[in-house]
Amino acid sequence: MEGGYIKPMEGGSGPYNPRTVEEVFKDFKGRRAGMIKALTNDVEEFYQQCDPEKENLCLYGLPNESWEVNLPAEEVPPELPEPALGINFARDGMQEKDWLSLVAVHSDAWLLAVSFYFGARFGFDRNERKRLFIMINELPTIFEVVTGAAKKQSKEKSTVTNNSSSKNKSGIKPRVSESQTKSSKLPPPKDEDDTLDEEEDDEHGDTLCGACGENYASDEFWICCDMCEKWFHGKCVKITPARAEHIKHYKCPSCSNKRPRV
Template sequence: MDGGGQYNPRTVEEVFRDFKGRRAGMIKALTTEVEEFYQQCDPEKENLCLYGFPSEIWEVNLPAEEVPPELPEPALGINFARDGMQDKDWLSLVAVHSDAWLLSVAFYFGARFGFDKADRKRLFTMINELPTIFEVVNGTAKKSQKANHSSTKSKSNSKGREQDSQGRYSKQQPPPPPAIKDDDEEGLDDEDDDEHGETLCGACGENYASDEFWICCDLCEKWFHGKCVKITPARAEHIKQYKCPSCSSNKRARP
């Protein structure tokens, strides 16, 4: 493991950067790389933990041997519950424990290097601006995910496609707020604009940006950065029904 003796972020910004890196790695394990994560969590093995590292990679491994460990340890034995629960419930459980571990590591560094009340508050505020891993895994990060339902239906209709500011067809993009509203839209307020702006990637949990390529899963209706799920705009044009890695893995036959 990358113990505290090897890597010690000492400022609020460094601890937050460490938090984001570990979080990104764990989100990969539970979303875009979930098939590999599932296979590594073999219930026949010993107690295993899910680790996230500042370099945005993840690892399933045994806990640290030293007592006490250099860093707080993740939840132990996540592999034992794998076959006793529905996939979605198991991933949600691991996500919750992962969120708790990330906070414990961040505030461990804060305590170790003497963060005062103001620093701790600033660190928590920065962390709290990001959706939790649980929210990313379950698609509840923002209420705007629900608002995408109607746009998801229309994205497969080529007659209704519109081009965005980059000239790309927007059938794989979260629709931007309309610049001009018709008379029958006068009842809509700024909340619609906010919802579009709050769309989050189901893989990395980051916000939607108009200059990035996105694609929506036709099953769970979550939006993803194309780069996060390894889908290019050219490839997307030939996909009739896109299924994200999580939905694809959930379709496998279970014993």
């Protein structure tokens, strides 16, 4: 698109008018790829083209995954929604990374505007609009890519997935060991495991650790004393989930120190 006009598709002769959800999403991805390229791989060239001495300039992403810095459309209203106007004026007034982040935010807003402009123009119904947004929302925003947030989120997600997988393989619940599961101190078993998992936090939310006095937390390992029936953080009594697997009857430090009656 130059000057606000819709460019024809590569190899086509007519105007480029995506009419289906899939076509609009393809258009979105192409424009997004072009703008990401401008703000990352081609950043030096993009920086040079955004001369503050020039008139109001806009960053356009094109459906063929390219980009251009150009003047806004002359006609009012334009054929398509216009990107943020005058991005070049802010270039020398702030740090480069902050300026690129600012352009990225406005680029995200423009991409959504263009996609839903097509949706409105060609009469997408509620379900089609929802499907389009879900497809778009699966991709990181340009801002997330430019600032590095997308990589961080991906790394965190991978870590959580790996941790969850390793926990599942161990067969150990974060709060109870196998020996405690066999005892009668736990709530009565439910018909479905899911129901038990959902209600466990509620039933034990007010439970206090017999050592430190802190509340129960679902992401921490707890163990119950078979003598006094008090609950303890595993870390407070130096018992790990792996060690608990081999304990048939657990005695807390207090009960272990009690002398047997004569």
